[in-house]
Amino acid sequence: MKIILASKSNVRKEILERYNINPEVIVSNVDEDEIKTSLLAEGASPLIISKNLAELKSIKVSSQNPDRLVLGADSVVSLNSQIINKPKSREEAFKILKKLNNSKHYLISSVCISKNGAMIWNHTDQSELKMKNLKEDEIMQYLDKIKTETLLMYGVYQVEAEGVNLFEYIKGDKDSIMGLPIKQIMNYINQYKK
Numbered sequence: 001m002k003i004i005l006a007s008k009s010n011v012r013k014e015i016l017e018r019y020n021i022n023p024e025v026i027v028s029n030v031d032e033d034e035i036k037t038s039l040l041a042e043g044a045s046p047l048i049i050s051k052n053l054a055e056l057k058s059i060k061v062s063s064q065n066p067d068r069l070v071l072g073a074d075s076v077v078s079l080n081s082q083i084i085n086k087p088k089s090r091e092e093a094f095k096i097l098k099k100l101n102n103s104k105h106y107l108i109s110s111v112c113i114s115k116n117g118a119m120i121w122n123h124t125d126q127s128e129l130k131m132k133n134l135k136e137d138e139i140m141q142y143l144d145k146i147k148t149e150t151l152l153m154y155g156v157y158q159v160e161a162e163g164v165n166l167f168e169y170i171k172g173d174k175d176s177i178m179g180l181p182i183k184q185i186m187n188y189i190n191q192y193k194k
Helices: 010-018 032-041 046-063 090-100 136-144 148-154 162-166 182-193
Strands: 003-005 069-079 082-084 104-115 118-131 167-171
Touching (some): 010 182, 082 090, 118 182
Parallel strands (some): 003 069
Antiparallel strands (some): 069 082, 104 118
C-alpha cells in the first residue's frame, strides 16, 4: 500500500512499518503553534485542535500530491481542558512534568487521510493517563535519562520507553498514545483497497 505520511515522527513511521506499510515521508511544515493559538482564541477544545491539525497537515501535503493517499496525524495532551505543549527546553519539560504530577490527563490522537486535497477519512482516539505522585528529584532523574532532542520533538514522556514508569495507570491503546491509532487506520485502508 503506497501512502504518504505527512509527519516527521519516526515513531509514527515505525508503527506503520510494523503493519507492512512503508510510507513516503513528506513533512507538511504546518505552523502548529500559530494554528493552536488561533484555535484557542476561538475557544476550540483540545479534541477539535487535534483533529484540525491532523486534517490541515494531511490536506496540505495531499493537495501537492494528486491521486495519493496522505496520512496526517496530531497528538495533544489535555490537562483540565488546557493544552500542554511540547517543551522548548529541559527547564520547561521539568515544569510540565510537575504540572502533570499526581494528575489525571488525556492524550488525544487524531488521524486524517486525504486524497486530492480533500479529507476522505478521520479518526480521533482519547486515552486517559494518571501520573504517579513523584518527588522533584525523581522527575529530574527521569529527565536525565532522556536526550534533549527527544524531549523537544516528542514531548515529556514516551510510553514506549522510560516514560511508562511515570504512570500510576494508562487507559488506552498504546499505539494511539504513541501517536497513531493504527488498528482504525488499518481497518480503513483494508476497506479502501476492496
